[in-house]
Amino acid sequence: MTASSSKAALPAMGKNRSELIMGVAIISLIIVALLTWVGWSVRAKQGELHEQIRGRLELLATSRTEVLSAWLSGLVEQTDKLISSDLFRLYATDMDLIDADPSFLITGIIPEGESYDQMAQLTDQFPLMHQTFADFTVFAGFLSGRIVHRSGQSYIGSDSRVTPLTPSQTALIKKTFAYPLPHFSPLRQTGNGLVIDMCVPIFSTAEENGEKKAVAVAMLTKSAGTTITSLLSNTPLSTSGERTRIMQMTEAGFQEIVPWSPGGIAHLSSPPELDSGQRLDFDKRNSLGAQTPVFSLGVKVPDLDLWVVQEVDTRSATQGLQEYTRISLLIAGLIAMVTSLLFGAVWWRTIGQSHKRIAGRFQTLAQELEQQRNFLDSINDSIPDFIAVKNLSGNYTYANPALAEGVGRPEDEVLGLDDVALFGFDTGKRLEQSDAQTLQTGVPVTVTERIFLKSREHHFQITKVTLKGDHDTPQGIVSVFRDITAMVQAEDRKRQAISQTVEALVKAIEFTDPYLAGHSLLMRDVSSLLADSLNLSPEDKSTVEIASNLSQIGKMFIDKTILTKVDQLSDAEKELVQKHVDHAAGILRQIDFELPVYEAIYQMNERLDGSGYPNGLHDEEIGLQARVLSVANSFCAMIRPRAYRPAMSPEQALENLRSSTHSYDLRIVEALAAALETSRGNKLLEKAGE
Numbered sequence: 084m085t086a087s088s089s090k091a092a093l094p095a096m097g098k099n100r101s102e103l104i105m106g107v108a109i110i111s112l113i114i115v116a117l118l119t120w121v122g123w124s125v126r127a128k129q130g131e132l133h134e135q136i137r138g139r140l141e142l143l144a145t146s147r148t149e150v151l152s153a154w155l156s157g158l159v160e161q162t163d164k165l166i167s168s169d170l171f172r173l174y175a176t177d178m179d180l181i182d183a184d185p186s187f188l189i190t191g192i193i194p195e196g197e198s199y200d201q202m203a204q205l206t207d208q209f210p211l212m213h214q215t216f217a218d219f220t221v222f223a224g225f226l227s228g229r230i231v232h233r234s235g236q237s238y239i240g241s242d243s244r245v246t247p248l249t250p251s252q253t254a255l256i257k258k259t260f261a262y263p264l265p266h267f268s269p270l271r272q273t274g275n276g277l278v279i280d281m282c283v284p285i286f287s288t289a290e291e292n293g294e295k296k297a298v299a300v301a302m303l304t305k306s307a308g309t310t311i312t313s314l315l316s317n318t319p320l321s322t323s324g325e326r327t328r329i330m331q332m333t334e335a336g337f338q339e340i341v342p343w344s345p346g347g348i349a350h351l352s353s354p355p356e357l358d359s360g361q362r363l364d365f366d367k368r369n370s371l372g373a374q375t376p377v378f379s380l381g382v383k384v385p386d387l388d389l390w391v392v393q394e395v396d397t398r399s400a401t402q403g404l405q406e407y408t409r410i411s412l413l414i415a416g417l418i419a420m421v422t423s424l425l426f427g428a429v430w431w432r433t434i435g436q437s438h439k440r441i442a443g444r445f446q447t448l449a450q451e452l453e454q455q456r457n458f459l460d461s462i463n464d465s466i467p468d469f470i471a472v473k474n475l476s477g478n479y480t481y482a483n484p485a486l487a488e489g490v491g492r493p494e495d496e497v498l499g500l501d502d503v504a505l506f507g508f509d510t511g512k513r514l515e516q517s518d519a520q521t522l523q524t525g526v527p528v529t530v531t532e533r534i535f536l537k538s539r540e541h542h543f544q545i546t547k548v549t550l551k552g553d554h555d556t557p558q559g560i561v562s563v564f565r566d567i568t569a570m571v572q573a574e575d576r577k578r579q580a581i582s583q584t585v586e587a588l589v590k591a592i593e594f595t596d597p598y599l600a601g602h603s604l605l606m607r608d609v610s611s612l613l614a615d616s617l618n619l620s621p622e623d624k625s626t627v628e629i630a631s632n633l634s635q636i637g638k639m640f641i642d643k644t645i646l647t648k649v650d651q652l653s654d655a656e657k658e659l660v661q662k663h664v665d666h667a668a669g670i671l672r673q674i675d676f677e678l679p680v681y682e683a684i685y686q687m688n689e690r691l692d693g694s695g696y697p698n699g700l701h702d703e704e705i706g707l708q709a710r711v712l713s714v715a716n717s718f719c720a721m722i723r724p725r726a727y728r729p730a731m732s733p734e735q736a737l738e739n740l741r742s743s744t745h746s747y748d749l750r751i752v753e754a755l756a757a758a759l760e761t762s763r764g765n766k767l768l769e770k771a772g773e
Contacts, residue, residue, distance in 0.1 A: 110423050117415040125408050132404050133378075136395060137365040140380040144393040147314055147327060148382045151391065154310055155384075158281055158303070159265045161223045165216070166285045166301050171230075174212055175285045177205055178232060179298035185238035209239075217241045220303065226275055228303040230285070231256050251334070255282050256300050263297035267387050269333045270340055272347035276308035277340065312342045314391075324399030328371045330354070330381065332388040339371050355381070363390060370394055469543075469564030472550060475522075475557065477501045477515060486564070489536050510534055514545075518560055521547040525557075531567070542571040585629055588636055588670070602719055607631035608767050609715040613751065616758035617711070622678060626708045627715075629676065630683040634716060637667030661696045664688060679708060687712035690746040710748045714740060714755055717747070722771060733759060733768055 165171060178185060181198050188209045193202045220228040220241035230239040235253060237245050248256070251268060259266050259282040268280035281304075284297035315327050329340040330351065337354035341347065349372055358364050363381025370377045371392060378400055381392040469486035473479050482497040490497065490505055502518075503511030513532060521528045529546045544565045552558040610631040614624035638646060641663055645656050652660065664685060671681045686709035689695035691702050695713075705713075721736035731739070737759075740752045758764050 113422050114419050117419050121411045121415045128407050136378050136400055140393040144382040144391045148391045162283050165219045172288050175299035176287045185232045185236050188238050225303045225305050231300045259284050259300045269331050277342050277347050278304050279307045280304050308342050324396030326394050328392040330390045471562045474559045542568045603632050603635050605771050606715050606719045612758045613711050616754040626678045627711050630680045637663030640666040664697050683708035692745040714747050714751045
């Protein structure tokens with residue numbers, strides 16, 4: 084659009100409508116800003132409230148956990164006064180030393196044996212020990228108690244009739260023997276209400292290896308209903324919706340302790356997730372055993388799979404936040420209303436000046452656009468690359484002067500033509516294929532084409548991009564042709580120089596040793612056959628073919644008498660022969676083949692098991708080209724006669740390669756076997772046998 088057309092279109096744009104839209108947009112921005120402020124303020128208040136709730140819940144849960152821990156520690160201290168006495172420790176130590184069933188204390192039947200006197204003495208002391216332990220159990224407020232032998236049998240009990248141990252009690256006693264510290268069982272419901280079992284080790288009076296050994300375990304059962312109920316009860320300082328819960332983990336899963344219910348314990352089908360430190364982090368979640376949303380936090384009781392969980396209803400906790408949100412929205416609404424009225428008054432006064440400023444800006448913008456268009460046109464007119472635009476039908480709608488000059492036509496004659504009319508049938512069809520690829524993929528496509536212009540061969544690198552219109556719909560194709568003829572010719576000259584270098588080196592091998600030359604030629608044919616059988620890339624195929632021709636170049640520097648020696652080579656002679664790799668490296672290292680020819684030759688004598696040379700490489704450390712050369716080299720050497728042996732048959736050579744899976748890549752060996760079955764392979768073998 085030109086500057087004059089821009090100015091002519093301004094009155095038709097509807098200035099009143101545009102000014103109204105601008106005013107509404109500004110007011111909307113103010114409202115959005117106010118709402119953003121309200122949202123930020125509410126979030127900040129919410130974060131502050133959550134931190135306060137978290138701190139309170141953590142304080143309550145921690146304090147209740149400490150109360151429960153102190154109660155448990157008190158039970159241990161009470162028991163320790165009894166079991167740490169010399170009377171009980173000596174009795175338990177003597178019982179541990181007797182290798183007999185402790186039931187003799189109860190039955191009074193003492194088995195005959197070396198320990199008869201000691202057992203009789205223990206039996207005489209039993210009534211005193213039993214009465215002392217029973218009195219302690221009653222005095223300390225325990226429901227029951229027993230002293231358990233290492234064998235798992237109880238030999239002193241507070242009751243006249245000792246009930247059998249449950250599996251969980253047996254496991255707790257074994258744990259106490261293994262780790263001689265006080266241990267507590269999970270809370271359980273009995274006829275006496277909620278109870279908890281405590282196991283405390285009784286230590287030997289003598290030390291063993293500097294440590295005291297646990298010779299018995301005192302297991303005491305304590306009523307926990309009153310303590311737990313007191314712990315769960317709210318205090319006068321508790322807020323509305325606030326409550327304390329206790330959760331424990333047993334073999335049956337997570338449970339909630341509810342002493343006021345008939346069962347006393349409720350199974351949790353959906354327990355909350357704990358962190359790596361076995362804590363229940365502060366978060367919003369459902370209440371334990373219910374679907375009520377709460378804020379909760381849990382603290383684990385040390386050395387016990389028990390958690391004190393502090394909860395508060397989200398509705399009660401966020402009442403103040405809801406009131407704060409309503410007030411913030413009211414303030415924001417008032418500010419938005421006042422701002423809108425003030426803006427409207429100012430806007431009506433300044434609308435005329437705004438119109439003038441907008442008109443001036445449009446005029447300046449139009450002038451800048453015109454200058455930029457002229458600048459781009461000057462670039463397109465002077466750039467040497469061909470630039471063109473085609474519609475979806477393939478006809479040219481734009482061509483820069485360089486393209487028109489290149490094809491020898493005026494610019495207006497190029498417009499409307501397609502690629503076939505402009506470049507010829509074959510070239511045009513190839514260009515149409517890349518057009519279709521560009522439209523289909525929607526991404527830039529780069530191709531290299533050979534095009535004859537004015538009877539001269541040119542090589543172009545062509546980049547094509549989809550020209551898109553509204554809603555990203557394709558409108559055509561933009562093509563940029565870069566003439567790379569000089570670069571292609573330079574590459575051709577370089578490849579020709581490399582080919583001449585390889586040819587000269589091969590002739591040097593033939594001149595020095597015709598046998599090595601014959602081996603190299605056969606190895607080249609076998610490697611080429613293998614490359615096709617393995618579907619190697621053109622680069623890999625060229626690498627193995629060139630490397631095959633030059634594979635024996637290092638052996639020109641090895642004494643022929645060693646290479647043709649009939650007897651087995653000595654270690655020193657083998658080392659001299661293996662030096663051919665270094666001789667080859669010295670010649671080939673300085674030649675830029677632009678392919679890994681040097682690396683392939685240097686590694687072709689390596690073996691998969693690391694037994695090769697010069698570096699003892701293993702498996703994938705050896706390049707694919709080198710593994711192909713290794714198989715081809717060994718196969719060619721086997722089917723040709725040597726000074727110390729006759730030639731092998733191809734079948735025998737393949738069998739030798741197959742049996743050496745530790746040295747050769749079996750996939751390449753099988754590819755060679757399959758390739759030799761083809762007509763091309765048969766011709767190769769016939770040629771090798773001549």
